[in-house]
Amino acid sequence: MSAPHDGTTVALAEHKSQTESRLERVSRSMTNALIPVVGAFIIGGLLLAVLGRNPFAFYGNVIDHGLIGSLGRQETLIRMAPLLLIAAGLMIAFPAGIWNLGTDGQYVMGGVIVAALGPELAPHVSGFVLFTILFIAGFVVAAIWSLIPAILKAWYGINEIISTLMLTFIGLRFSAFLVKEYFYDRETTVPQTRVLAVADRLPRMFSSRVHIGLIVGLVAVIAVHFVMRNTAFGLRLRIVGMNPKAAIHAGMNMKVLTLAIFTLSAGFAGLAAAVNISGVDGVVRAEWNPAVGLLVVPLVFLARFHAASVIVFIAAFAVFKVGGESASRKADIPNFMVLFMVGLLLIFMALGEYMQLRSSRKHQS
Amino acid sequence: MNGLFSELFISSLVSGGVIAGIPLIYAGLGEAISERAGVLNVGLEGMMLGGAYGGFVGALHFQSTWFGLMCGGLTGMVISLLMVVLCVRLNSNQIVVGIAITLGAEGVTALLHGAIYGDSYPRVPTAHPYAIPLLSEIPIIGPGFFNHHVSAYFAVACVFFVSWVLKSTGIGLSIKAAGDQPHALEAAGGGVHRTRTIAVLSTGLLAGLGGAFIVLVGAGLFVPFVTNGKGFIAIVLAMLVRGRVKWIIVASVLFGMSLSLTTALQLAGVDVPIDLVLMLPFVLIIVVLFAFGRRSYLPAALALPYDREQR
Numbered sequence: 001m002s003a004p005h006d007g008t009t010v011a012l013a014e015h016k017s018q019t020e021s022r023l024e025r026v027s028r029s030m031t032n033a034l035i036p037v038v039g040a041f042i043i044g045g046l047l048l049a050v051l052g053r054n055p056f057a058f059y060g061n062v063i064d065h066g067l068i069g070s071l072g073r074q075e076t077l078i079r080m081a082p083l084l085l086i087a088a089g090l091m092i093a094f095p096a097g098i099w100n101l102g103t104d105g106q107y108v109m110g111g112v113i114v115a116a117l118g119p120e121l122a123p124h125v126s127g128f129v130l131f132t133i134l135f136i137a138g139f140v141v142a143a144i145w146s147l148i149p150a151i152l153k154a155w156y157g158i159n160e161i162i163s164t165l166m167l168t169f170i171g172l173r174f175s176a177f178l179v180k181e182y183f184y185d186r187e188t189t190v191p192q193t194r195v196l197a198v199a200d201r202l203p204r205m206f207s208s209r210v211h212i213g214l215i216v217g218l219v220a221v222i223a224v225h226f227v228m229r230n231t232a233f234g235l236r237l238r239i240v241g242m243n244p245k246a247a248i249h250a251g252m253n254m255k256v257l258t259l260a261i262f263t264l265s266a267g268f269a270g271l272a273a274a275v276n277i278s279g280v281d282g283v284v285r286a287e288w289n290p291a292v293g294l295l296v297v298p299l300v301f302l303a304r305f306h307a308a309s310v311i312v313f314i315a316a317f318a319v320f321k322v323g324g325e326s327a328s329r330k331a332d333i334p335n336f337m338v339l340f341m342v343g344l345l346l347i348f349m350a351l352g353e354y355m356q357l358r359s360s361r362k363h364q365s
Numbered sequence: 366m367n368g369l370f371s372e373l374f375i376s377s378l379v380s381g382g383v384i385a386g387i388p389l390i391y392a393g394l395g396e397a398i399s400e401r402a403g404v405l406n407v408g409l410e411g412m413m414l415g416g417a418y419g420g421f422v423g424a425l426h427f428q429s430t431w432f433g434l435m436c437g438g439l440t441g442m443v444i445s446l447l448m449v450v451l452c453v454r455l456n457s458n459q460i461v462v463g464i465a466i467t468l469g470a471e472g473v474t475a476l477l478h479g480a481i482y483g484d485s486y487p488r489v490p491t492a493h494p495y496a497i498p499l500l501s502e503i504p505i506i507g508p509g510f511f512n513h514h515v516s517a518y519f520a521v522a523c524v525f526f527v528s529w530v531l532k533s534t535g536i537g538l539s540i541k542a543a544g545d546q547p548h549a550l551e552a553a554g555g556g557v558h559r560t561r562t563i564a565v566l567s568t569g570l571l572a573g574l575g576g577a578f579i580v581l582v583g584a585g586l587f588v589p590f591v592t593n594g595k596g597f598i599a600i601v602l603a604m605l606v607r608g609r610v611k612w613i614i615v616a617s618v619l620f621g622m623s624l625s626l627t628t629a630l631q632l633a634g635v636d637v638p639i640d641l642v643l644m645l646p647f648v649l650i651i652v653v654l655f656a657f658g659r660r661s662y663l664p665a666a667l668a669l670p671y672d673r674e675q676r
Contacts, residue, residue, distance in 0.1 A: 051476070101464070152655060156655065158654050158655070161407065161460060162597060162650075162654065163651060163654060166597060166651055167647075169594050169597075170644050170647045170648055173640045173641070173643050173647075174640070174644060177638050180638065180640065294464070295468070298461075298465075301461070333476060333479060334476060334478075334479030334480070334483060334589070336471070336473075336479070337472070339468055339469075339471055339472030339475070340469055340471075341472070342468050343411075343465045343468035343469020343472055343473075345465075347447065347462065347465045347469065349465075350451050350455075350458060350465065351451065351455070353457060354455040
């Protein structure tokens with residue numbers, strides 16, 4: 001199975017970088033990342049035009065409601081928190097060559113436990129202690145959930161792409177089962193957990209609705225960036241990703257490393273759910289599925305696992321997600337534009353990768 | 366629990382298993398061809414979904430199940446062209462492109478359906494079953510197995526046809542060589558790119574047919590995300606049968622039964638939490654991966670792009 005890192009591309013890119021100034025490098029990687037985005041917007045606009053909607057009005061509304069309007073901007077910042085944490089997890093898994101495509105299941109499993117635990121604990125502990133327990137609970141539950149694909153991969157050599165995708169389907173059903181059978185609030189008619197009182201939720205910042213989860217997300221992304229690039233542990237993970245055989249020759253314990261990669265990566269997805277539930281949602285309904293994990297995948301690749309770029313891309317994505325909801329409502333189309341555009345983004349990314357490889361080959365010969 | 370072995374339960378389980386299993390046969394067969402040729406098609410779910418929507422539109426437009434199925438197959442094939450261009454010709458990462466196709470197809474079909482049919486939710490013309498004489502008169506299981514739309518029997522015929530092609534024809538040999546020893550194929554004067562292109566296009570066609578079957582014969586209408594993971598299940602089934610494509614039929618019907626278990630249990634009046642039952646097929650996949658995954662035969666050059674310039 002080929003690793004997410006295209007070995008040749010990386011090697012060539014690094015070879016080139018020695019002859020380039022830092023500024024050139026930054027501007028080149030920015031253009032490389034922007035071309036797929038522009039491509040996705042153009043094709044997305046064409047689809048809107050085919051449906052008889054005005055693409056300029058649609059994109060205008062996206063910016064209006066996602067970025068310019070104060071309520072929308074706050075919503076964007078709130079949405080960024082869990083997205084950043086999921087991205088932080090993927091920034092561990094992908095460079096290490098592990099395709100963790102099950103973040104949606106990990107998110108929901110962590111979230112259900114946090115949502116059930118929160119209202120039970122809130123009367124006894126509060127503030128910092130409560131949030132610490134909930135964050136750890138979300139992280140640990142998702143990490144345990146990911147042990148299934150991790151063990152299958154590490155001990156039985158079973159490809160994690162399929163197993164993590166399947167575990168998302170299982171996780172969604174299993175969490176719905178948990179809510180309906182055990183965690184439901186007896187005072188409501190719809191199956192959902194008890195609500196975490198607004199007073200017990202994460203503190204807010206700048207006298208807005210934005211809670212401190214955003215800080216947690218930003219710190220996580222930057223910390224992961226630092227660990228992956230500047231520590232021995234991070235180097236080990238990247239070697240595993242780039243050349244598993246070399247890693248084995250260097251005496252690394254692949255089984256333990258695989259478990260570590262899975263649990264850390266999934267843990268961040270669980271933490272994302274914990275932050276979102278203790279920050280804004282306060283409750284989990286049966287059949288709850290935010291389905292954002294897979295959408296973060298191309299963003300992390302586009303950003304080449306670099307913290308600053310990840311933050312920029314996640315912010316832009318959150319703008320589009322929040323703004324897209326209002327814009328879709330105004331255009332009277334269902335809210336699936338984001339899903340379509342992320343698919344396009346991945347396709348253009350693959351194209352861009354090819355162009356880059358071709359141009360660097362030309363340089364060489 | 367006395368309902369569990371009743372006639373009603375068994376016949377509805379068999380019949381539902383076949384209806385849910387046929388799309389898996391189509392898609393799993395397609396994936397098997399693609400995998401033999403060295404292309405891991407993670408976009409199968411997206412191609413099925415595209416076929417489901419294309420088939421739905423075609424059937425509504427022509428008011429015919431057969432035209433619908435054709436449109437579905439063609440849509441799947443058109444989507445697989447993306448995979449041909451990106452993965453076979455330009456050597457892009459097969460997994461990234463596969464996910465892209467799945468997400469993109471989910472988004473675009475849901476958008477188109479919502480924008481065009483969101484107010485009316487039209488139903489497609491009924492697909493009339495054809496009862497095979499004698500066989501369909503077997504008590505209890507006869508109607509379940511042998512009273513279906515002709516496209517269900519066609520799926521089984523396709524499996525035997527593909528199995529024959531792989532075993533006894535030149536193109537079949539090329540397909541296997543493209544997956545196992547691409548350089549040898551090229552050295553012998555065959556074309557890896559051409560062979561893989563044919564394989565991926567057939568995958569798209571079959572996945573599209575499978576998706577169209579879900580809508581036209583199974584559900585009777587299109588809803589967003591109607592394939593609901595069947596594409597991924599088909600990928601695992603294709604890995605599982607390890608090149609012996611005829612086993613796709615058995616595996617698909619068994620998985621189809623687990624998919625249709627909810628309805629059968631409800632008919633039998635057994636009270637089991639619905640979510641656990643709906644979880645079952647996916648749990649089964651994990652169990653199957655665990656039990657057989659290590660022994661599963663995968664071509665040597667699977668998921669590796671073929672590049673003439675690199676040796």
